[in-house]
Amino acid sequence: MFRGKKPKKARSRGPFRDAFHQLLKHRAAVVAGLYILLMIIFALFADTSIISLPFGKEVRPLIALQHYAKTSFRNRDLPPGTPGYPLGTDYLGRDIWSRTVYGTRVSLSVAFVAATVSLLIGLTYGVISGFARPAIDNIMMRFVDFLYGFPLLIFIILLQAYFKAVSRAGATGFMGLLTQLDRAMGGLFFVFLALGMLNWIGMARLARGQTLSVKQKEYIEAARALGASNLRIVFRHILPNIIGPCIVAETLAIPGYILTEAFLSFIGLGVTPPTPSWGLMISDTYQAIRVYPWECLIPGAALTLTTLAFNFLGDGLRDALDPRLRGT
């Protein structure tokens, strides 16, 4: 038996724990992560809708000072710092602080929903394609190539235009359900759908490539020799080994989703007014940039900071999850 102090033995750490420690060393990523955490809190507690949900109480603004659609025509275009309006008001006298806070809901839900959808579809598709027989792989990848050839943005715009038309015509059945959902979400649902439906293809390619390379590894051969089933091999051996790069790629794609939503709203195909999307807030006010600069610079700053934060976080995650790239 040992006497006195136990010898300092490095405790073995799981790969994710290790990655987390690495991530903490990346200062920019930590700041970015905290910022995103703050955004999440803003989004959740902009008003009391989550707190009051189980009690059926009336929703009150919480972090936001007012409801985002509350207009006050006589108080329009007030500069930041006006009592009651910390960041000023816009052209209809709506509180910009409140609208920006509510705007985090739109941007973050787009970021998370689109990323999750794209990760789920892309990963499944890619792993199946990479793991399956070459013939199937071939067919599946040609389909992806076909989708790749599509101008994505134009396709999303067409989809949005179609969804809007369906929604206007008052569809019934399944589409009717979707339109109801979309209305309840202020026009966001179809943005999710359009973004998610098309953005998984990059992820599918990545997942397939990773699967192909991991498939050749000795430990897979060993598992196979031990009689492991395909399912077990995929879930226990392949997925854990490829998930890192996939998460990194997805995190780095999030700013793209946020910007696409902002762009769609900017051209009038995104959320429906008065739902405050940062893109919509910018498009409503950018022409007044010389007279009332705060009206578009504040949502603009929020948008820039958020995309920056996701980029930094993605960088940090890449360093943490992929030791080979560390420090590059």
Next chain:
Amino acid sequence: MKGARIGLLIVAVMGLLLWPALGQEKVVLHYNLGTEPPTADPALAEDTTSVNIIEQMFMGLTDLAEDDYSPIPELATSWEVNEDATEFIFHLRNDVHWVHCDPATGEVTKLDRLVTAYDVEYGVLRTLDPRSGSYYAAVLLIIEGAAEFNSADPEAENFLELRDAVGVEALDEWTIKFTLRAPAAYFLQIASMWVARPQPQWVIEEHGEQWIEPGNIVTNGPYCMKEWVHEDHMVMVKNPYWPDWDKVDGNIDEIYFTMVQEASTAFAMYLNNELDVGPVPLPEMDRVKADPVLSKELTIRPIPCTYYYGFITTKPPVDDPRVRRALSMAIDRVTLVEEVTKGGQIPANTFAPEMIFGSAAGDTSIAPWALPEEMGGWGYERAVEEARRLMAEAGYPDGEGLELLLMHNVSEGHARIAQAIQAMWLEVFPKASIRIETQEWKVYLTTLKPDTPIENQPHIYRLGWCMDYPDQNNWVHEVFNPEEGSNWVRMSFDDPYVGEAIRRFSELTIQAQMTRDPAERQALYREAERLLVDEIAAIAPIYYYTEVVLTKPWLSRRWHEINHYETWVLDMEAKMAARGG
């Protein structure tokens, strides 16, 4: 010493050489059209930009007076109207030449042809010809036989007969006679429109659709086209052979039209002295009004246009007139024009604005809820009370269960107004759901046309209407008559709520068309407006437009409904000084 003398001599000679050039500096006006003119063809124009450039190049039979839009002589020096206003004979002047402008040099040559009644006859028939596909041929359908010819099949055997049967005839070179199918005192104003201008038959037959391009085009107005770089700019030069130069004060030799679409860009160009006339973008309005220099250059004046929201009257829930009236009442027009549009617009309680013959604008017996108390109306508070009551009566207390789609064409200004009105409605009917959707202009127009299935249409749409000629016939009748007008609000005699009122409205505007006595017509139109806006409430008029423009101090301009550049005076020296500095 000697060197200095020679130097002086050189300067003197140079000065003498330059003197004439300096003295004859061309007076150039820089004006922004705001968009590429869709056409320069008088038969095909349907928008204000095209009409603006056509006005410069082609003379009308009559012209509209600057102040009251009454018909005054232009190409026709006098006219005779028969007792029941169905026959109009115009006597033309015989000193107007067709001219051609060389696109390379800008030199204008006088052709050996005078503008005659035959050119006018050809112009009218070409506009009406179904093969031209002119949208505005509609205003000429009052002419006898015009409707039959306009809807004829060009392949049909009797096509030429139908053409000959149209009631327009050049009696000789200087006399033209129109026969109408119904009395229309306002035909003198229709005669001022671009659809009834002389057109050069030989040029059109030689060049086909390309006849309006510089080099091909032959014109007769005060300016002619030298250059047209599509989607970029257009240059017009003075036509020295235009006979009336001694009757106007204008001194502009050349007009440089830009086609900048963004109001903010045009505004910046104006500030930079690149334009002599500039728009005021909505967001800059407060700044311009507060600026000591710009506020002096600012002109705000009413123009004969109306901004309104139309209801698709057969689409539930706005098929119920109570819902429509409640929505119309809940628009705070005063706040809207003061805080959102900010251009001195006037709250509207009727469709046609004041300058139009037969208008009942400001008449407090029509939709008084739309007017503030100072104008004799109800004021907003009382209107809101009544709106709440009506909405509850229609089965939507506080707007509960009310789902509406409001649509407008893509534009920042319309978006602001729509969001403001949405906010007003939600304030009054807090439980309603009101969505806003936008469409690009051409798509939008297709959506609104009556052959679009009703399920693809919104409940409420935005449109504006500007006069073609200053008579109510051009407003309530042509736009809304359920039988003969466009009727995009889809009023129908079978309407379960107000079918009877709709039938009366239709009869009234048709009767007014046939009536000669001005007082009687006025009364008929007043009642038609009351039905349209108040009882049926097919539309919610919002405001009468104003024109908000900046004019540089070196330009003194006149305010015709369509710009008459030949009456504008520009101080080129002051302009050059400002541009140089």
